[in-house]
Amino acid sequence: MANYKNIDLEDGLIGMIRHMQAVDECREELNNLQSVWDNLTLLGQLSGTGTDMNGTRQSFQKLTGSLLNQLASETLRKCVLEMTSKAQVAIDILVRNLFERTADIGFLATDDDICAVLREANNLKGKYSRKSELEPGLSRLRDRFSEYLSKYSVYSDVVLLDTDGEILVRLKEHAGIERTQHELLQLSIETSEGYVETFDHVDFLPDETRSLIYSYRVVDDSNKALGVLCLCFRFDNELKGIFADLVAPEDWSVITLLDNEGLVIASSDIYHVPLTAKLTPVLDREYRVLRFAGQEYLASTRRSSGYQGYAGPHWYAHVMLPLQHAFNRDASGLLKNIHQETLDTIMEQSQLFGESLRSIPKQADRIQRELNRSVWNGNVRQCRFGQGKDTGFSKILLWEISNTGARTQSVFQRSIANLHETVVSSVLEDSHFQASLAINIMDRNLYERANDCRWWALTSSFRELLAKREISESGRERISSILNYINSLYTVYTNLIVFDVDGRIVAVSNSCEGNLVGQSVGEEWQRHVLMLPDSQGYAVSDFAETRFYQGRHTYIYGAAIRSLDGTGIVGGIGIVFDSTPQFSAMLCDALPKNTEGQIDSSSFGIFVSRDGRVLACSDNRFNPGDKLSIPSALYNLSPGKEITGIISLGEHYYAVGAHASNGYREYKSESDSYKNEVIALVGKELCFITKSREEAEEVPCPTIRSDRGHAEATVEIATFRLGSEWFGIRANQILEAVDTTNITPAPGAGADCIGYLMYEKLPIPVFDIRNMVCADKNSVKQVNHKAQQAMVIEKNPDTRFCVIADLLGEIPEVLESRLNTLPPVLGGGALLADAAIAPENPDEECLLLVISNERLAQKLASNMAERPLGITPKVTKITTG
Numbered sequence: 001m002a003n004y005k006n007i008d009l010e011d012g013l014i015g016m017i018r019h020m021q022a023v024d025e026c027r028e029e030l031n032n033l034q035s036v037w038d039n040l041t042l043l044g045q046l047s048g049t050g051t052d053m054n055g056t057r058q059s060f061q062k063l064t065g066s067l068l069n070q071l072a073s074e075t076l077r078k079c080v081l082e083m084t085s086k087a088q089v090a091i092d093i094l095v096r097n098l099f100e101r102t103a104d105i106g107f108l109a110t111d112d113d114i115c116a117v118l119r120e121a122n123n124l125k126g127k128y129s130r131k132s133e134l135e136p137g138l139s140r141l142r143d144r145f146s147e148y149l150s151k152y153s154v155y156s157d158v159v160l161l162d163t164d165g166e167i168l169v170r171l172k173e174h175a176g177i178e179r180t181q182h183e184l185l186q187l188s189i190e191t192s193e194g195y196v197e198t199f200d201h202v203d204f205l206p207d208e209t210r211s212l213i214y215s216y217r218v219v220d221d222s223n224k225a226l227g228v229l230c231l232c233f234r235f236d237n238e239l240k241g242i243f244a245d246l247v248a249p250e251d252w253s254v255i256t257l258l259d260n261e262g263l264v265i266a267s268s269d270i271y272h273v274p275l276t277a278k279l280t281p282v283l284d285r286e287y288r289v290l291r292f293a294g295q296e297y298l299a300s301t302r303r304s305s306g307y308q309g310y311a312g313p314h315w316y317a318h319v320m321l322p323l324q325h326a327f328n329r330d331a332s333g334l335l336k337n338i339h340q341e342t343l344d345t346i347m348e349q350s351q352l353f354g355e356s357l358r359s360i361p362k363q364a365d366r367i368q369r370e371l372n373r374s375v376w377n378g379n380v381r382q383c384r385f386g387q388g389k390d391t392g393f394s395k396i397l398l399w400e401i402s403n404t405g406a407r408t409q410s411v412f413q414r415s416i417a418n419l420h421e422t423v424v425s426s427v428l429e430d431s432h433f434q435a436s437l438a439i440n441i442m443d444r445n446l447y448e449r450a451n452d453c454r455w456w457a458l459t460s461s462f463r464e465l466l467a468k469r470e471i472s473e474s475g476r477e478r479i480s481s482i483l484n485y486i487n488s489l490y491t492v493y494t495n496l497i498v499f500d501v502d503g504r505i506v507a508v509s510n511s512c513e514g515n516l517v518g519q520s521v522g523e524e525w526q527r528h529v530l531m532l533p534d535s536q537g538y539a540v541s542d543f544a545e546t547r548f549y550q551g552r553h554t555y556i557y558g559a560a561i562r563s564l565d566g567t568g569i570v571g572g573i574g575i576v577f578d579s580t581p582q583f584s585a586m587l588c589d590a591l592p593k594n595t596e597g598q599i600d601s602s603s604f605g606i607f608v609s610r611d612g613r614v615l616a617c618s619d620n621r622f623n624p625g626d627k628l629s630i631p632s633a634l635y636n637l638s639p640g641k642e643i644t645g646i647i648s649l650g651e652h653y654y655a656v657g658a659h660a661s662n663g664y665r666e667y668k669s670e671s672d673s674y675k676n677e678v679i680a681l682v683g684k685e686l687c688f689i690t691k692s693r694e695e696a697e698e699v700p701c702p703t704i705r706s707d708r709g710h711a712e713a714t715v716e717i718a719t720f721r722l723g724s725e726w727f728g729i730r731a732n733q734i735l736e737a738v739d740t741t742n743i744t745p746a747p748g749a750g751a752d753c754i755g756y757l758m759y760e761k762l763p764i765p766v767f768d769i770r771n772m773v774c775a776d777k778n779s780v781k782q783v784n785h786k787a788q789q790a791m792v793i794e795k796n797p798d799t800r801f802c803v804i805a806d807l808l809g810e811i812p813e814v815l816e817s818r819l820n821t822l823p824p825v826l827g828g829g830a831l832l833a834d835a836a837i838a839p840e841n842p843d844e845e846c847l848l849l850v851i852s853n854e855r856l857a858q859k860l861a862s863n864m865a866e867r868p869l870g871i872t873p874k875v876t877k878i879t880t881g
Contacts, residue, residue: 016076020327023071026415030064033408056374059367060408063360067412070357071419075327078426080287080300083253085430086246087302087317089437090255092589093242095304095312096441097154098212100448101233102195102310103489104152105214109229110485112460114160117141117169118218118226121162138169145171147458147535151451153665154238159204159230160218161185167204168227180204188215188228199265199313205232209275210265236266241665243268245440252325258301260314273320281316289323296323305589305597308491334428335421338646346646346653347420349687351602352427357419364412365786371405372808373737373789376718379811383716383731424655424686428644430592431682432657436642438590438605439659439680445586447667449492449557449577450538450674456486456496457559457573458535466500466570467563476507476517483509492582495548497521497574498561501530506571516548521574523548529558529572540674543579543615543624553615553624554579579624583607583616590682591618602685608635610677634658635679639668646686654683699724701809702839702848708813715816717837717850719809720791723774726848728837731811733853735792740766740804743790750863757802759792766790766802767860773832773851795857803856819850832856 017023034057108114117137124130145158149171159170165179184198198213205211212235217225243255247268254273257266264277273279273292281301282288290299297320304312335343346352378398456462461482465475483496487509496509503521508514523546528539541556548556558574587605594600599618606622607615612635614626622628628635630647637643640662647656661678663669668676701719708714716731738759743766745755752772756763790802819835834852 016323016327017068017072019323020072020075022418023068023075023327026071026411026418027068029411030068030408033404033411034061034064056367056371056405059363059370063363063367063412066356066363067360067415067419070360071415071422074357074419074422074426078422078429079298079321079326081426081430082433083298083300083319083321084286084302085433086253086255087300087319088305089433090242090246090257090319091302091304091312091315091317092307093437093440093444094238094257094315094317095310096307097238097444098197098233098312099307099310101154101214101231102197105216105229105231106194107486107489108148108158108231109216109218111144113137113141113144114218114229115220115226118160118162119220121168122226125162134168141169142171144458145169148455150536151454154234155231156234156237157205157230157232159232161228161230163189163225163227170204174204174206177204177206184213184215184230185228188230189217189225191216197313199235199259211235239266245436250329253319253321256318256320258316258318265315279318279320281318283316290320292320297321298323298326334425334644342646342653343420343424345690346424346686349690352423352686353420357423360419361412361416364409364416368405368409369787369789370739372402373739375402375405376808376811377736379716380718380731380734380736383718383811384735427655427684427686428646428657430657431655431684432642432644432659434590434592434603434605434682435657435680436659438587438607438682439661439678440664441586441589442583442607442678442680443661443664443667445492445582446555446577447664449555449575450540450667452490453557453559453573453575454535454538456575457561459561460564462498462561462573463564463570466498466506466561471500471506479507480509483507484511492578493575494578495576497548497576498571499526499574500571501569503527503530513548523556525556525558526572526574529560529574530569532560532569535559535562538674540676543609543613545625546576548574548576549579552580579616584618587616587618587680590680592684600684604683606681606683608679608681610635610679615678630656630681634681637679639663639677647683648689649683651689653686653689655686656681656683699726701726702837702846703841704810704812704814704837704848705840706812707815707818710815713816714813715819716811716813717848718791718811719848720789720805721807721809722770723806724776725774726809726846727773727833728848728850729791729793729853730850733793733795735794735800737789737791737805737808738802740785740788740790752860752863754804757790759800759802764792764800764802765860766804768804769832769856769860770804770806772859773849793853793856795853799857801857801860820847822849824855832859 017027117134120137121130121134124133141160148158149155157170157172160168161180162168165181165185167178167180180203182202184196184202188196194216196215198215199210201209202211202213212233213230214233215228215230218227218229220226239257246255247253255268256264256273256279258279258281259265262279262281264273264275264279267273267275279292280290282299283301287298287300290297299318299320301316301318303316306312375398459482461478465471465479468475479498483498487493487496494510495513497505497516498507499505499521503526505516505519505521508516523541525539525541532539537560539558543553543555545551545553546556555577556574557577558572560569561571561573562568563570587607588599591603591605592600604621605618608628609615612628612632614622614624614628616624630649631645634643634645634647634656635658637658637660639660642657642659644657647654658679658681661668663672666672668674699721701721704717717728718731718734719726719728738757743755743757746753749765752767752769753765754768755766757766787807789805789808791805792800792802794800814837818837820837821835822831822833824831832851832855833849834855835850836847837850838847
């Protein structure tokens with residue numbers, strides 16, 4: 001049973017931490033260390049070392065709670081974000097697809113050939129020979145429906161009904177089923193909407209438990225219903241594809257689609273969560289912990305965001321993740337190719353980390369500095385007041401305190417680094433996910449464009465009129481009228497263009513561009529259109545500037561128009577994709593948004609070609625045709641491949657995910673002759689590009705052998721670092737080290753005196769002697785001021801002063817005979833050290849200089865003599881002896 005004693009965790013996290021392996025291991029390690037701190041505090045109180053660990057113990061205990069809360073919260077947030085993203089994408093991708101279906105049924109129901117057959121069928125009602133007389137027309141319709149399904153492969157069948165529900169023609173015959181009694185027939189005849197959407201068991205599809213059908217009435221010139229057309233959507237097939245894109249083989253999550261009653265109508269794993277299971281949608285918050293089939297799950301539900309005013313059926317995407325497997329996916333591999341210097345800069349500056357997270361390492365450093373100072377002061381006190389006493393136990397206790405502090409700091413540093421990596425890897429995962437969503441939306445959208453041009457090229461009126469040697473004005477108006485109607489339904493195009501076999505424009509849908517009629521198309525895609533081998537073929541322009549899009553970049557999709565008798569090509573159709581708003585909308589739909597639905601301003605999306613040319617950008621950072629100055633690895637991807645990384649762009653670092661197009665269904669598949677490699681990039685700004693903060697080089701303290709236990713006289717040397725150089729001072733000349741936060745500046749006190757601080761209720765001067773003693777002047781400038789300590793040095797009870805140290809070191813006990821005396825005459829009498837100690841390691845060439853408190857006091861006094869201190873001499877008196 002996990003022990004959470006004295007650890008202040010937020011409600012709800014305790015039950016989850018046991019499933020978060022990395023967090024639970026950290027908790028266990030910190031909990032063990034907390035027990036050690038409890039023991040050390042008690043021993044410290046009994047030992048008489050003067051080192052009270054109670055404050056340190058409480059600080060570490062409080063920080064442990066903060067750290068574990070942050071670790072658990074970030075781990076949970078990362079998991080929930082991934083779940084909610086999957087749910088939102090699943091429902092939005094489906095709704096986008098179904099929006100296209102609503103347009104399909106509206107247009108196909110106006111098809112001249114379908115209308116003609118239904119008129120004839122209505123005229124023949126009641127006649128015994130009706131079926132045989134209709135057969136020629138029905139046969140042509142079967143061929144036409146077959147052409148339709150070969151292009152719009154999202155449908156499994158096309159069914160044409162008369163107003164009595166009799167099935168006149170369909171592609172998939174079912175023995176014994178000749179008519180329907182389903183209510184969709186009457187609803188389609190009577191609806192005031194542009195379509196009827198039915199999800200139910202339908203009698204003319206007996207093999208399917210539930211079917212998704214789009215239907216609408218077919219009318220004559222007087223708007224009287226002649227029959228009903230039904231498009232049978234491949235619901236299970238489409239959901240299988242959506243789920244496959246969102247759930248990797250190693251993923252434990254299950255994505256389900258729920259109807260308005262919470263019943264499962266589609267599942268990514270029917271053996272895990274079966275169809276018709278009743279689930280509770282989570283609509284009032286980001287997630288809940290729910291129980292299903294005897295197991296706990298994290299669950300998240302999303303409604304559709306809608307698309308161009310279409311909200312879709314009243315369905316929900318619901319993602320479930322077994323709690324025991326929810327948090328243990330390793331994403332650290334995303335960071336393995338990122339330079340450590342880059343990561344360090346991001347960790348220091350990025351706004352990804354909230355104030356509570358950024359404060360944890362600062363608090364840990366502060367506690368560790370205070371601990372180091374307490375241990376150092378404990379050793380100093382032993383030197384001053386422990387003569388003649390057995391201080392062995394106290395020394396061991398102080399060493400153990402220091403060692404425990406180092407272990408605790410190591411755990412915190414490791415955990416904080418893991419926490420930072422969790423946040424950054426989460427952003428990289430999000431960028432990759434959003435890039436894959438963007439390219440998925442693009443492929444699915446352009447699949448429809450390839451279908452549209454091919455199907456519209458089969459319009460009988462186009463084929464009949466273009467086959468004539470001369471097209472009359474009424475013929476042109478007829479073509480224009482059809483194009484205009486199509487364009488009113490399919491608003492993703494700025495213009496639809498029909499041209500003859502010579503490439504001369506016959507009609508356009510956009511009346512504002514009527515001046516194009518009579519002109520030659522004159523672009524390469526038109527030549528390819530007129531060379532297409534069959535009705536399945538289509539051609540696409542390069543993404544380039546064109547006069548058909550006001551000189552802007554776009555794609556134009558085209559298909560050949562063939563004569564009704566199939567003798568040859570009589571012209572073609574070109575459909576001008578409105579790329580600027582459409583691509584921008586696709587990218588924006590893929591980008592992260594806040595609770596108000598606004599796009600995160602630090603994120604952007606780009607569609608880019610394999611040669612690094614921009615097709616579209618979600619904002620104004622880049623324009624179509626711009627060349628991207630980013631690593632080629634991000635856009636030189638094979639179809640379907642993906643990559644993540646951190647790049648520099650302008651003055652910022654960005655987390656970037658890239659995903660290469662792999663097509664959708666037949667579009668851009670191996671069987672499709674059209675190849676156009678596009679990559680979606682999604683980036684999120686991390687921070688400004690600056691070098692990581694430079695601090696004094698971490699030069700280790702020279703190794704000084706301890707002579708504890710020798711019979712000869714010994715002296716303890718307190719070591720400290722100034723800049724990049726180490727020095728020593730006799731420990732019995734130091735009172736203690738104190739914090740530097742309360743120093744009050746003293747203008748005019750001299751270059752070396754940085755101010756005063758209160759010590760034992762009296763002000764004493766504080767000196768920075770680094771410029772006096774350090775040979776490496778550059779290291780003096782590279783200082784972490786927060787890590788500095790002030791050593792209180794006493795020459796005599798009336799002469800006390802402080803010296804700033806960049807770092808406190810060990811306090812070894814050495815034989816007095818090992819101190820090599822340095823005469824004061826060296827250095828012109830200005831030498832501050834009176835002894836030097838050779839290091840134990842022969843590879844360490846530098847001596848440890850031992851500074852004399854008398855020489856230092858004399859030097860500082862002479863420097864200050866030039867400026868009056870303005871303080872009572874007894875308090876700050878620095879004499880020359």
